[in-house]
Structures are given as structure tokens and as C-alpha cells.
Amino acid sequence: MSNTKGSAAIEVDAICKEFMLSHSGINSLKTMLAWWKKRKIEKLDVLKGVSFQVSRGECVAVVGRNGAGKSTLLSLIARVYKPTSGTVKVVGRVAPLLELGAGFHPDLTGLENIFFNGVILGLKRKEIQSKIEEIVAFSELDSHIDAPVRTYSSGMKARLGFSIAVNIDADVLLVDEVLAVGDYEFEQKCYRKIDEFRANGGTILFVSHHFASISRVADRCIYLKNGLIEADGPTAKILEMYKGLQSSEVVL
Amino acid sequence: MLSELRELWAYREMLATMVQRELKIRYKNSVLGFLWSLLNPLITVVVMTIVFEYIQQNQTPNLSAYILAAYLPYMFFQLCLLDSAQSVLNGLDLAKKIYFPREILPLTMVISNLIHFLLALLVFFGFLLVIYLLHPIIVPFQATTVFLPVLILINLALVTGLSLFVSALNTFYEDVKYIVSVLLYLLFFLSPIMYFSETVYNAPAVKRHPIIFFLYHLNPVATLSTAYRQVLLAPTQVISHGQTYPPLPFQWGLLGITTVVSFVILIGGYAFFNRVKWKFVERP
Numbered sequence: 249m250s251n252t253k254g255s256a257a258i259e260v261d262a263i264c265k266e267f268m269l270s271h272s273g274i275n276s277l278k279t280m281l282a283w284w285k286k287r288k289i290e291k292l293d294v295l296k297g298v299s300f301q302v303s304r305g306e307c308v309a310v311v312g313r314n315g316a317g318k319s320t321l322l323s324l325i326a327r328v329y330k331p332t333s334g335t336v337k338v339v340g341r342v343a344p345l346l347e348l349g350a351g352f353h354p355d356l357t358g359l360e361n362i363f364f365n366g367v368i369l370g371l372k373r374k375e376i377q378s379k380i381e382e383i384v385a386f387s388e389l390d391s392h393i394d395a396p397v398r399t400y401s402s403g404m405k406a407r408l409g410f411s412i413a414v415n416i417d418a419d420v421l422l423v424d425e426v427l428a429v430g431d432y433e434f435e436q437k438c439y440r441k442i443d444e445f446r447a448n449g450g451t452i453l454f455v456s457h458h459f460a461s462i463s464r465v466a467d468r469c470i471y472l473k474n475g476l477i478e479a480d481g482p483t484a485k486i487l488e489m490y491k492g493l494q495s496s497e498v499v500l
Numbered sequence: 501m502l503s504e505l506r507e508l509w510a511y512r513e514m515l516a517t518m519v520q521r522e523l524k525i526r527y528k529n530s531v532l533g534f535l536w537s538l539l540n541p542l543i544t545v546v547v548m549t550i551v552f553e554y555i556q557q558n559q560t561p562n563l564s565a566y567i568l569a570a571y572l573p574y575m576f577f578q579l580c581l582l583d584s585a586q587s588v589l590n591g592l593d594l595a596k597k598i599y600f601p602r603e604i605l606p607l608t609m610v611i612s613n614l615i616h617f618l619l620a621l622l623v624f625f626g627f628l629l630v631i632y633l634l635h636p637i638i639v640p641f642q643a644t645t646v647f648l649p650v651l652i653l654i655n656l657a658l659v660t661g662l663s664l665f666v667s668a669l670n671t672f673y674e675d676v677k678y679i680v681s682v683l684l685y686l687l688f689f690l691s692p693i694m695y696f697s698e699t700v701y702n703a704p705a706v707k708r709h710p711i712i713f714f715l716y717h718l719n720p721v722a723t724l725s726t727a728y729r730q731v732l733l734a735p736t737q738v739i740s741h742g743q744t745y746p747p748l749p750f751q752w753g754l755l756g757i758t759t760v761v762s763f764v765i766l767i768g769g770y771a772f773f774n775r776v777k778w779k780f781v782e783r784p
């Protein structure tokens with residue numbers, strides 16, 4: 249987080265992504281052996297040329313209806329998918345929270361899972377060791393940290409996942425749906441931590457349907473519709489427009 | 501391929517942690533724990549020895565040690581392939597959410613099985629020591645044992661290459677793991693594990709057409725099985741069905757071919773895996 253504010257942290261250039269759809273399991277040996285049977289490969293264009301930039305320290309929310317390509321966009325930035333065409337450039341370490349605690353193993357303890365999650369996010373064990381106290385303290389799970397994660401409630405898992413993600417000094421946070429977790433108290437703590445993260449030059453790109461949390465943290469909104477950017481601008485304006493469009497669609 | 505190797509190196513701590521996790525989880529809820537991975541081959545060899553010595557009348561001295569010397573590497577080979585066949589599918593949930601070099605998934609299986617294999621070899625040497633204390637004729641440690649790491653390296657190259665192939669293919673075609681288990685079963689009988697390559701060499705058909713002996717050893721597992729035996733144990737006369745066969749010399753030429761084949765498979769497997777690994781998460 250050394251660069252000055254304002255330089256690009258995420259650069260997405262003319263990105264397209266198409267998926268093969270298959271209703272009968274195109275990838276089974278059975279269909280391959282039965283090659284003489286005419287099979288139809290359906291393709292689905294999820295993203296059709298999306299370009300934008302996110303500056304360092306900016307917090308951008310992506311809104312749009314289900315199936316608009318929001319999650320695919322995030323996955324492309326997280327390098328889970330390879331784009332069909334176009335390029336994605338991210339500066340610094342990315343912490344994708346496509347799902348909080350995605351890498352937790354139920355049989356391992358909270359502490360072991362912190363290490364496991366940390367190394368998947370690209371940290372060295374020594375770095376995790378130096379952050380472990382911070383992570384445990386933030387999650388407020390000190391008394392359970394040596395118990396297997398399968399004994400955790402979903403709220404506890406979410407808290408641990410969030411604590412890991414915000415305490416590993418990532419440059420870019422990618423968040424799908426869950427921004428602040430836990431009860432009211434903990435949620436407020438999450439928001440404070442996010443503000444602190446941004447004040448230190450961290451960048452956030454998140455997908456959400458939750459208008460209150462979008463208004464609370466995002467300075468900018470990207471409205472995605474059918475794989476294209478419909479609008480891109482200040483949060484209040486875009487949310488207003490998005491709400492307006494949705495209600496008119498309902499009337500239609 | 502070099503950039504992929506660099507990327508893998510950058511993620512070495514993740515690989516190490518995955519291996520640790522795998523070893524921890526595998527026996528976490530069982531009482532005997534790690535002992536299970538030793539009990540299985542030991543029980544098998546005890547039964548085999550009884551069958552061979554008393555029913556098949558194989559009089560080769562110290563037979564169980566010779567069987568074990570080839571059976572432990574085969575177990576390693578088999579478990580690597582079966583475990584890695586499922587590895588990418590099992591790790592798909594994680595792979596859909598986060599980026600990491602996908603080859604970490606099968607490599608975790610190969611390395612954790614390698615660790616089991618090395619521990620099993622330690623037990624094997626303990627077993628030889630016990631036999632030596634009972635019959636002080638068979639010396640437990642041969643000078644040739646210094647070549648053991650070389651054999652393990654060749655074996656590792658072979659099994660890693662095949663594991664990369666199998667794990668990638670099984671992700672798209674789940675029939676692959678069934679095909680693999682059938683092939684492994686056949687391979688077990690087509691390799692000198694429960695019998696000796698001396699017996700093959702002296703079989704009437706092979707005597708008539710010596711080329712069969714060469715073709716038989718094009719199977720890398722066959723060559724490796726005999727090589728393990730020759731490196732770990734003293735040459736022995738094979739006595740079965742009243743026939744005595746002198747020990748064969750070490751087959752350097754065959755091992756050379758196996759080495760080349762193994763490393764070609766390793767490079768080919770990695771290249772193939774890298775070509776398709778982006779498609780794993782898009783599997784419908």
C-alpha cells in the first residue's frame with residue numbers, strides 16, 4: 249500500500265466471458281463416445297465487453313439483477329476464470345471474499361484454519377504468525393479458537409473469515425454479497441475496519457443487493473445489465489436510477 | 501511451463517500446508533491412526549507369504565521381504581493415482597472461489613503418499629533387522645541401497661506425471677477413475693510383484709522369444725519393481741516348483757528406458773494439465 253492514492257488498482261479492459269452450457273453433460277465420456285449424435289453446444293455470453301478502472305483507495309459497488317454477470321466479473325478479477333477476451337490487471341495482493349471462509353476445513357481448529365486460509369491468500373507462514381493475535385482478537389473467538397470449525401455457528405465462521413480477510417494487509421478486497429457480518433455490534437466494527445482499510449489505501453470492489461450497506465461504504469457504483477455496463481457513477485445517482493428501472497420493469 | 505513452475509514455487513507454502521492438512525485429516529478420527537497405512541501392506545504380505553510358501557511351494561528364502569520390497573512401491577503408485585484422480589473434483593469448491601495453481605491439488609496427494617511410502621520403507625528396514633536377528637544370514641542393509649533415492653526419484657516423476665494426467669481427465673470424464681482402477685489391477689499382475697522377473701526370464705515362451713522379456717519391461721512399473729528388489733535386498737536364487745533360477749544382473753538399460761519414459765510422462769502430464777486447468781471451474 250505504498251503507491252499514492254489515485255493510481256489504478258484494478259484495470260478491466262474490454263473483458264468478455266462466455267460459458268458453455270450443457271443440459272445433458274457435454275463433458276461425459278458417454279456423449280463423447282456418441283459423437284455421431286448431433287449435439288448442440290449452447291453458449292452463454294455472460295460478459296460482453298466490460299471496461300472500467302478502480303483507483304487506489306476507492307470503494308466501488310457493482311449492482312444489477314441476478315444473472316447480470318456481477319459474480320463472474322468478480323471471479324475474473326480474482327483469476328478464478330480466464331477471460332474469453334480482454335484483460336484484467338490488478339496491482340498488489342488480492343483477497344477475494346467470494347464467500348467468507350470458503351477454505352475452512354470443518355475438522356481443523358480455528359487456529360489451523362487461519363493458517364490454511366492465510367497461505368491460500370498467498371501469505372507466508374511467518375507473516376500469518378505475526379498477525380494471528382490481531383485476527384483472533386478481532387473475531388472475538390479467543391475461547392473457541394482451538395475447537396474444530398465444525399462446532400462453530402455460521403455467524404462465528406463468517407466472523408473468522410472476515411477477520412482473516414481484513415487483517416492480512418491485502419491491497420484489493422473483492423467481496424461477494426457479504427460485507428459486514430455478525431450481529432449489530434460486530435457489523436459496526438466491520439464498517440469501522442473497512443473505513444480504516446480504505447484510509448490506508450486499500451481498494452474494495454463489492455457486489456451487493458443491500459442498498460443500505462452500499463450507501464454506507466461505496467463512493468461509486470457500477471450498474472451491470474445483461475453483461476454490459478449500463479451506468480457508472482456516484483452511488484446515490486446510480487442507486488436511484490437502478491431502483492427506478494427496476495420498478496418500471498415490474499410495471500411492464 | 502517455466503512461468504507456471506515459478507508460480508507454483510511462489511505457492512510452496514500453500515502446498516506444504518495442504519500436505520500437512522491431508523496427513524492430519526486422514527487419520528484424525530481413527531484410533532490406530534497412521535498405523536493403518538502400515539498394517540495394510542503388512543497384512544497383505546503375511547497372507548501372500550503363507551499362500552506362496554505353503555500352497556504354491558515357492559521355496560525362495562526370505563520370500564516375504566522380496567514381496568514387500570516390490571509391493572510397497574506399488575502401493576505408493578496405486579494410492580497416488582487413486583487419490584489424485586478425485587483430488588481436483590474434491591478441491592473444486594475451493595478452486596471456484598479463489599485462485600491458486602490448480603496442480604497443488606494432485607501434488608498434495610502425491611506428496612502425502614510419498615511421505616507414507618518413506619515411512620513404510622523405514623518400517624521395512626526394521627522388518628529386515630528383525631529377520632536378521634532371527635536368522636543372521638541375510639544382511640539387512642545392502643551397499644546398493646544408496647541407489648534407493650534415485651529409484652524413488654524416477655518413481656516420483658512417473659507417478660506425478662500420471663497423476664496430473666489422471667486428475668485433469670477425471671475432472672471432465674468421471675469414468676476415468678474406474679478405468680484407472682481396472683488398469684491398476686491389471687498392472688499389478690503384469691508386474692513382478694507377487695513373482696520374480698527371474699521366473700519371467702526363464703519361462704518357456706520367453707526362452708523361445710527373448711523379445712517378450714524386453715516388451716514386458718517396457719512397463720515402467722515392472723522395471724521399477726525389480727529394481728527396488730535388487731537395490732534393497734541381496735540377489736537371491738528363485739526356487740519355485742522345484743526349479744532353481746539364478747539371480748539376474750541389474751538391468752541398467754531397462755532402467756534407463758524407464759527413466760526417460762517417466763520424465764517424458766512428467767513433462768507431458770504437466771503440459772497437459774496446464775492446458776486444461778482453466779477449464780476445471782467451468783465444468784458444467
